[in-house]
Amino acid sequence: MFGGLAPWVPTLFLITLAAKFWMEPRGYRLRSVLFKVVLAAVTLGAIFFSYGSVKGIEPGVSLIVVLMSLKILEAHTAREFQVMVIFGWVLCLCGFFLSQDLAVALCLLVAFSLFLVALIQFHRGSSPGAFWPPLHLGGKFLGQALPLVVLLFLLFPRLTTGFRFQIMQPSSATAGFSDRLSPGSIASLANSSEVAFRAEFPDGRIPGPAAMYWRGVVLSRGEGFEWRASESPASIYRATTPFSGDEGIRQWITIEPHGARWMFALDWPSAPPPGASLAPGNYLWSYEPIRKPRRYEVKSSPAISDKELSPRERKMLLEVPAWLSPAVRDLAQSWGSSSSDPRAVVNRALQFFRSGGFQYSLSPGPYKERDLDEFLFHRRLGFCEYYARSFATLMRLAGIPARVVVGYLGGEYNEFGRFFLIRQADTHAWCEVWLPEGGWQRVDPTSVVAPERVNLGLDSFLARRGVSNRASNTFAMNVAQQPIFTKLRLAWDSINYVWDTRVLSFDAEAQRSFVAEIGMSDANPFSLFMRTLMMAVGLLAIYGGWMRLRTRPRADRVKALYGRFCRKAARLGAERQPWEGPLDFSRRAADLVPDQSRRIRDISNTYIALRYSPEPTPSILDTFAREVNAFSLATRGRAR
Amino acid sequence: MLDVTRQPSPFSTWFANGIDPADRFGVKDRLDAFTRQVCEIIVGKTEAVKLAVACLLARGHLLIEDIPGVGKTTLSQALARSLALGFQRIQFTSDLLPADILGNSIFDRDEQRFVFHCGPLFSQVVLIDEVNRATAKTQSALLEAMEEYHVSSDGVTYDLPQPFFVIATQNPQHQVGTFPLPESQLDRFLMRIELGVPDRASERAMLLGMDRRDMLKELKPVFSIETLLEIQQNVRKTHTSPALLDYLQDLLDASRQRHSTGLSPRAGLALLHASQAWALLSGRDMVLPEDIQAVGVAVMSHRLGHDIEQPGQSGRTLADALLRSVPVP
Numbered sequence: 021m022f023g024g025l026a027p028w029v030p031t032l033f034l035i036t037l038a039a040k041f042w043m044e045p046r047g048y049r050l051r052s053v054l055f056k057v058v059l060a061a062v063t064l065g066a067i068f069f070s071y072g073s074v075k076g077i078e079p080g081v082s083l084i085v086v087l088m089s090l091k092i093l094e095a096h097t098a099r100e101f102q103v104m105v106i107f108g109w110v111l112c113l114c115g116f117f118l119s120q121d122l123a124v125a126l127c128l129l130v131a132f133s134l135f136l137v138a139l140i141q142f143h144r145g146s147s148p149g150a151f152w153p154p155l156h157l158g159g160k161f162l163g164q165a166l167p168l169v170v171l172l173f174l175l176f177p178r179l180t181t182g183f184r185f186q187i188m189q190p191s192s193a194t195a196g197f198s199d200r201l202s203p204g205s206i207a208s209l210a211n212s213s214e215v216a217f218r219a220e221f222p223d224g225r226i227p228g229p230a231a232m233y234w235r236g237v238v239l240s241r242g243e244g245f246e247w248r249a250s251e252s253p254a255s256i257y258r259a260t261t262p263f264s265g266d267e268g269i270r271q272w273i274t275i276e277p278h279g280a281r282w283m284f285a286l287d288w289p290s291a292p293p294p295g296a297s298l299a300p301g302n303y304l305w306s307y308e309p310i311r312k313p314r315r316y317e318v319k320s321s322p323a324i325s326d327k328e329l330s331p332r333e334r335k336m337l338l339e340v341p342a343w344l345s346p347a348v349r350d351l352a353q354s355w356g357s358s359s360s361d362p363r364a365v366v367n368r369a370l371q372f373f374r375s376g377g378f379q380y381s382l383s384p385g386p387y388k389e390r391d392l393d394e395f396l397f398h399r400r401l402g403f404c405e406y407y408a409r410s411f412a413t414l415m416r417l418a419g420i421p422a423r424v425v426v427g428y429l430g431g432e433y434n435e436f437g438r439f440f441l442i443r444q445a446d447t448h449a450w451c452e453v454w455l456p457e458g459g460w461q462r463v464d465p466t467s468v469v470a471p472e473r474v475n476l477g478l479d480s481f482l483a484r485r486g487v488s489n490r491a492s493n494t495f496a497m498n499v500a501q502q503p504i505f506t507k508l509r510l511a512w513d514s515i516n517y518v519w520d521t522r523v524l525s526f527d528a529e530a531q532r533s534f535v536a537e538i539g540m541s542d543a544n545p546f547s548l549f550m551r552t553l554m555m556a557v558g559l560l561a562i563y564g565g566w567m568r569l570r571t572r573p574r575a576d577r578v579k580a581l582y583g584r585f586c587r588k589a590a591r592l593g594a595e596r597q598p599w600e601g602p603l604d605f606s607r608r609a610a611d612l613v614p615d616q617s618r619r620i621r622d623i624s625n626t627y628i629a630l631r632y633s634p635e636p637t638p639s640i641l642d643t644f645a646r647e648v649n650a651f652s653l654a655t656r657g658r659a660r
Numbered sequence: 661m662l663d664v665t666r667q668p669s670p671f672s673t674w675f676a677n678g679i680d681p682a683d684r685f686g687v688k689d690r691l692d693a694f695t696r697q698v699c700e701i702i703v704g705k706t707e708a709v710k711l712a713v714a715c716l717l718a719r720g721h722l723l724i725e726d727i728p729g730v731g732k733t734t735l736s737q738a739l740a741r742s743l744a745l746g747f748q749r750i751q752f753t754s755d756l757l758p759a760d761i762l763g764n765s766i767f768d769r770d771e772q773r774f775v776f777h778c779g780p781l782f783s784q785v786v787l788i789d790e791v792n793r794a795t796a797k798t799q800s801a802l803l804e805a806m807e808e809y810h811v812s813s814d815g816v817t818y819d820l821p822q823p824f825f826v827i828a829t830q831n832p833q834h835q836v837g838t839f840p841l842p843e844s845q846l847d848r849f850l851m852r853i854e855l856g857v858p859d860r861a862s863e864r865a866m867l868l869g870m871d872r873r874d875m876l877k878e879l880k881p882v883f884s885i886e887t888l889l890e891i892q893q894n895v896r897k898t899h900t901s902p903a904l905l906d907y908l909q910d911l912l913d914a915s916r917q918r919h920s921t922g923l924s925p926r927a928g929l930a931l932l933h934a935s936q937a938w939a940l941l942s943g944r945d946m947v948l949p950e951d952i953q954a955v956g957v958a959v960m961s962h963r964l965g966h967d968i969e970q971p972g973q974s975g976r977t978l979a980d981a982l983l984r985s986v987p988v989p
Contacts, residue, residue, distance in 0.1 A: 598987030
């Protein structure tokens, strides 16, 4: 939450708070103006030194936090308290500049509510101990404000983006993998539980876990142990033809910002979503770096669409670095010469990995930069990226065009939100080889070495092998593995997902479609604003009316019914004097209207019982209403 | 004038659960018998008798304002005898001193100390004849005893007997040589009633009937003192619904707006207790606006009667107008 702020800023806040609690009972106060000025100047200087500037979001928020901290030290009067509460609310708003996560939002909501409660408590007087009433009242206030909040959220005109505003520059540009696969780059991600993206399958067609290869970026420039993507995919000649047919698997993917341009889809995306292109190698390439969460629909087909390989591409896909050792070249060429069928070559290579004593390990120890021999012939310890890289290199040496694909494998299914959550830890690298008869084929050498890695997902795989280095505390790990916590985590993830997709990404466009959906298609911002205003006023009017209705005296219905009875009796010629009691009136009216005397007496007695008796049973009220209505019928019958 | 002489009617349909309200305290029959017995002696004065009984039940004191010879003493004696209460009559005169009614401390030679001898006030029913004839000093001694239910002499407090019921009379005519009770002291009386001359038929019945004094001697107690005290307790428990209290407060507010000296809070309490007693007498366990109206004139007239803004009007007229002007909510 305080990620962007210099650590001393929240610390200063806590210190001043503690200092205030220490000072106040002892009667100490900050009186010296000079001291205050010096303090303010020092902290301002500290902000400037921390950020190098006083402009920008973090310095701005830090400034408010620091000034608020100093105000805490100084504040003494009621007015200052109220100013501080208002400042606190502003600070709550500032929290959203730093992050718009659900967790942060909930924290800020709690803080906001507590400010409200503090204000209420302050106005209730200084009686200590009574904590619940102001809390209750504050909750009531917030509950009453809720419909208005929802209305404004839905209808208040958005100027540009949704609530997700990206004011901070992404700090270190990229999260997740890079377009360069160098030794160890994926291992560092294996410990990251950060969310990469979430995927939904709206049609309900979900591929099996072993087939859930999320394509990220294709690395077709191989240099032995280091692979790179093409410089810029758009600059390469496009051989892609749009896939036709709708057998594909539809996915809705909500991607977390990672600062690069790749987008994810299952193997193999058939058409790019808006704002992206399908790069050669069949991966999605966004026109803009992804700096804010983005939701898109993409369709993937189980068969790749480009079946042709131009000579130029073929040449590029067969390039190998010159420094490869003869042993490696010999190994590959021995496969290539033994069979002319590329499929057989691939199988032999896989056989080599399967039976060669290779082992899966996320910490294989350091390899030298170009030491492919060490990996292939001696140590034989590594994880997906090692296998993918060496496999692709060997394939190229054997004369088969090959490339490395980096993306994600598997994902965690969230049964509450019905979506897959793919974390950075699910990063995976695999190979694709070009076969003359079938075009590109996916080959995952890791699956040969450690089949469970593919079938189970990394987490379970590591847990089964007991080599997890993620949590040093196994007890905590065990607790975290309990079904209840898993469920809680899944539920939290799904709420987060809803927050991201429904609340934060409700931008101008989503609002427009929503407004059109509820039948106000011609809404320009001004008319939308006016309508919102009208609805808000209407809502308040309804609310006010409801309050009046609720606080009206309870006896009203009895009184109103009796009034009706009296009007009816007056029509029959027996008018009740205002000062006349019900008993007197019943006697007089019974005398005046003898043929109705029995009814009049009954109604009056019921009224007396309802209005004056110690414990009127509520059911009498219905009897009374029926009697009064029946009196009306009797009146009409008499009139006829 | 409101019709206050009605008879209690059966309220069998009032309660869905079928409980007879009069049986809530189990006193209706005895109260009816009591009222009937007094009414046999004071013929044709049902309303006044009922008000007097209500005053007794509400633990108030009664001021009867009427010409001599209409049966004030007889009424007091009938009330006392019907309940087997001790009775004392004190004739107030201008030379009466407080000690004459309260009692005296007299030196007892045998015991070598002062002994308090209780005055005639130490009785359960006390009839004060012509209360406005005594001087203010004696009047205030009496009224203090009425309010406090005890008498203080030489620093010692002597409790008056329970129940303690004062019936004071004053003559509206022949005001020469009297000391009219000040407003503040009139307020101590729960009710002021007038007996008035009986109608022709009643007077005939009285003329033909037995000697009242003989009749009084033959009166049998209807119920015991303990029962009376219990009923007095129960009067305060008669239910007053919020709607009724609204009406009561409307009356008080209206009196305060209309008259320079409106009804005091004590008057409000008096009105409440009197109407509770009246409701109980009518066989109800809840107070109706009619009960307030029934006792309204008796309770309010002497409290409104000396309005300097409307000097010509008697309290009775003012109270009546007030009751007619405030709508029953």
